[in-house]
Amino acid sequence: MGSSFGDLFRISTFGESHGGGVGVIVEGCPPRLELDLQKIQAELDRRKPGQSKISTPRKEEDQVEILSGLLNNTTLGTPIAMVVRNKDHKPGDYKEMNVAFRPSHADATYQAKYGIQARSGGGRASARETIARVAAGAIAKQLLTKAHNTEVLAWVKRIHTLEAEINAQDVSIDDVEANIVRCPNQVMAAQMVERIEAISREGDSCGGVIECVVRNAPMGLGMPVFDKLEADLAKAVMSLPASKGFEIGSGFGGTLLKGSEHNDAFLPSNDGRLRTATNNSGGIQGGITNGESIVIRVAFKPTATIRKDQQTIDADGNTTTLSAKGRHDPCVLPRAVPIVEAMVSLVLADHLLRQQGQCSLW
């Protein structure tokens, strides 16, 4: 528990920022899925630090190795293990942090929970942990494409105070990848890059909002009453480092409407699919997909690591000053885009198999 996620399409991850590497076992993947291994590596490349000027200057080459579960790149139905070695780790960089609890980091709570911690590089709380999620999510994505041509696509919706108008139905992956901030509104994207650079120069950091859409989601995914699809999506993304909020469909804004304004009228249909005039439900009703696009948003707080002096305490509870020198990542959102896609894909793949398990026997 804790490092595993999903029931039928289930992943178990491991790894600290120090040590031999990070990785994942994917259990329950259906057999006879031909994998494009380059697409797995491509998702890791979208996640890796140092890919642009607005990211951390730290460079990591996160080459994935697949240890099991495949025969000629085709899944066997047995566990798929993937490992990415730790390479760029320089313990010295974090030396000063060994003394003080970094504010809004996990140093203090790991120590409180376990009575021991791997401080170097953040240990298990390091963002490197998300490598395992992205690698596994890349397999889930290929499963979803093969099964129902389902597409999972995320982008940056807001950076600090800059929010972009985006029509979720029209966005393509090319729109998202057209700029380094991964905002499909190209005008806003340019401003966002400037904002991040400005905040970075101050030695400060910022957060924002990522939006994610799922197109061609099958009807019927999600299980009453606790494993509603939006509940599992919420858990999935709220388990990401730095996430502070989750919305589906109309979200918090929807609470300002009356029922007559918020209800999604059903449209006539003669092909067995459900269609609604509006999509305040965000593609899910009663916890179950209705076939309309799933739309969610995730809030990420500003990165905790900054290049400004901060007052804090050491492990003995005494006051000390933390002056984090060196590299810092002023905004993680552009790199978090593929991570959100991975988590959403994992939830959908799991629920697809669960639906198959219970409801396809006759």
Next chain:
Amino acid sequence: MGSSFGDLFRISTFGESHGGGVGVIVEGCPPRLELDLQKIQAELDRRKPGQSKISTPRKEEDQVEILSGLLNNTTLGTPIAMVVRNKDHKPGDYKEMNVAFRPSHADATYQAKYGIQARSGGGRASARETIARVAAGAIAKQLLTKAHNTEVLAWVKRIHTLEAEINAQDVSIDDVEANIVRCPNQVMAAQMVERIEAISREGDSCGGVIECVVRNAPMGLGMPVFDKLEADLAKAVMSLPASKGFEIGSGFGGTLLKGSEHNDAFLPSNDGRLRTATNNSGGIQGGITNGESIVIRVAFKPTATIRKDQQTIDADGNTTTLSAKGRHDPCVLPRAVPIVEAMVSLVLADHLLRQQGQCSLW
């Protein structure tokens, strides 16, 4: 799966709005916990319909019966089963709804998923399902009180466009129960009641935001990396009917801050506890409680059932008009307050046992 929640403190629920009743099995409750059974009933009374003029006129007497797991009101360590009989069910009331898919209800998606559904009263998607959560949560609450004097308290923060200023640290259960809308800001509460009554007269409905605080939470609860405490809290409340959004600590608003503004500085401490100058983290850092108050907010959409004519389709996909006559609940938030408390209590009890399981051996 689907109707079970938690790992060590685990509940499994059952029941539709029709049929014999709804209920729950609580597995894993520690032995030798002396239960106050009246407190369980009292929580159910806070949840039940018809308790005030702003609730549905439908009255339900939800008397809980405990079938197992106790000896002289003390837990045996074996499963505790609780049942509430269905009594007030009048199939006729929902007759017209048998024809049309109600917009933004679960009728259509249940049909799509299962190929069958219990339309009468909403079936498994009925709000009666939450009875089981509240009964189980009332046991979790008593466990938390005994173990660490931990208090879980929720209230209405916003109704429709009316948002109350509330200092989460100062609110008491008496403040919350002082009015029928369960908003501890008494001035705002009066306005909220008026608003709900006005919207009800229109035959319409409204939603809002519930806030919940946990005081005296033990340090160390929550498990990296997927079962972070905020992730499990998010899943817990996003599994509630009508919930559309979740926030912890600074939430969506926190994304407007810079890192230097958002970070919670640690204060000197000589008693082994962690203290922070601010609490943007909402009591959780790196997925693990730091001992500060946990603060979350949940968005609820306006109730889907309204007394206005709506265009929709029937099971064959043809256009029809739904004119829901009779009773409707213009705003579920006051009754959802104990349900949110229940879900939060269940998550905490589960994580308390998980922490005990892994980290208390030596």
Next chain:
Amino acid sequence: MGSSFGDLFRISTFGESHGGGVGVIVEGCPPRLELDLQKIQAELDRRKPGQSKISTPRKEEDQVEILSGLLNNTTLGTPIAMVVRNKDHKPGDYKEMNVAFRPSHADATYQAKYGIQARSGGGRASARETIARVAAGAIAKQLLTKAHNTEVLAWVKRIHTLEAEINAQDVSIDDVEANIVRCPNQVMAAQMVERIEAISREGDSCGGVIECVVRNAPMGLGMPVFDKLEADLAKAVMSLPASKGFEIGSGFGGTLLKGSEHNDAFLPSNDGRLRTATNNSGGIQGGITNGESIVIRVAFKPTATIRKDQQTIDADGNTTTLSAKGRHDPCVLPRAVPIVEAMVSLVLADHLLRQQGQCSLW
């Protein structure tokens, strides 16, 4: 955990011998399975005490009530809750047992584990707990019949020192039910009845072996490497009260053979099914069904409750004498036959859905 069994077809049980009743929630049952409710009751009647002269004289009317999950006797896909009320409970009968730990019962270990126990009637360790298994297993049986015409049939193979020759392929349910000891070898059955009566007159008890066959099992059930089908079958029956051993196929006897004698040669086949010349594998190879009949055997120790004086200790560790007066059940095996069938059916139903979940997408 502990009182739940299965993953996709999952049951959670509750109930002590005292208290309101015993029962079960069946989660994950596929929708649109039309249930014959009388067959559920019929299985409970095969299990209930007092059904023949060789059983306990205590009579229980175990009438099952279904509280949820059905519409016109057809499954909805939502949890099915079933309850059997405790009726015949007479606390006085067990009065003396409240003083002393009964040898080879669960009194002492429950006390050691939980620090509290419901002594009356055995509490959670009472055989009444198996009511829940049988009720749930009766649903699993109907699922297996509908899905693949799979048949699960058990019988008494040995009582005390009397072992019957039985050709597992030829036995029918009528052969089993033709006598009160449920041994399809009618000659041996008569001797077994005599033996049980003789041992009962001594105030003593006896055990034996139950054999179970599964015919028309689908190929492909079972999951490498830990959830091999024989592993889950072993757990299922070793969780029954009084079971002390498990065998599949050749079992312990098979260890006396050489590989060349033990291997099951594959026979030519042109219908895609696998056929083997012998069935030492017991229908399972590499943990996965090959379509041949599954054959298992379960050893049950003699009932611990006897009508003879026994030396034992009380809760303080002091020597005392236990003279169990009144009723006792000299041999539980005839009544355990439907319980073994239930457990085997539950395992198969679960693995059928698991196989469906992972391997039926394309």
Next chain:
Amino acid sequence: MGSSFGDLFRISTFGESHGGGVGVIVEGCPPRLELDLQKIQAELDRRKPGQSKISTPRKEEDQVEILSGLLNNTTLGTPIAMVVRNKDHKPGDYKEMNVAFRPSHADATYQAKYGIQARSGGGRASARETIARVAAGAIAKQLLTKAHNTEVLAWVKRIHTLEAEINAQDVSIDDVEANIVRCPNQVMAAQMVERIEAISREGDSCGGVIECVVRNAPMGLGMPVFDKLEADLAKAVMSLPASKGFEIGSGFGGTLLKGSEHNDAFLPSNDGRLRTATNNSGGIQGGITNGESIVIRVAFKPTATIRKDQQTIDADGNTTTLSAKGRHDPCVLPRAVPIVEAMVSLVLADHLLRQQGQCSLW
């Protein structure tokens, strides 16, 4: 599911005989356990092929690498990942087997289940899979030693028709390791070695029985009603390749006794521990440990791979002859001894944490 085992002390394994390697993630291990890494390697050395003249001539150097979860050899409480690279794999050796289904192997059933299989070396059904179990079990062993000085010790009780008299209370690890067949009865051990060599010369194979004892087991482990300790032990060892039967305590032989002969009388005790005059219960009563030694036995069939011609079929169902040339392992039992110990240790560690989780809060 399938490749994971345990709840709180949970392992997930991966790997085929071909591919990059085999390995395991250990989740839930308590923090601050100082590991002796050499003991982990030593257990793998006890398992590896080619360690003696009665084993397969195939030599494997199974060097374990630990990728995560430790700081200076001390557990962090985070997942511990271990990998053993595949080295000795020679695909050519199994060439002929690619054509025919090997009798009593998993070739045919894997093909039936997944529609694809990694034939080379047995794929996921290869005995190399047990490397992961042994590595994880070696950590569980150290946990048990630290927590309660609990000792898990197994040995060969029978080879083919040769059964050794062994007093389970007196056996030491040195007695077991004193000969290559791992039978603590040294006279019988010599005969067993001769028997295996004789059968090997015939090109044939044999099986037998392994016995395992647990000393200093804590009282109170095991959970009613499905996760009784003997049920989880049965599943653990019945998931091993080639196992066909399981017994606890008196086992199948105990069914020949009457209740008055079989019951274990409690002895007076003044230290809070339970003591019984006999141990037919095998250390477990009502599914819960009573503190006496746990004693189990496991039946292993003769190895399926032999050096004799066998009739079988190919994937098309046509008759063919399989003449397995080259190496074969005439008897796996000596190497299975550490594997049985590993599985038993994993079950105990898991239940120790589960007991801690539920029953140590107050």
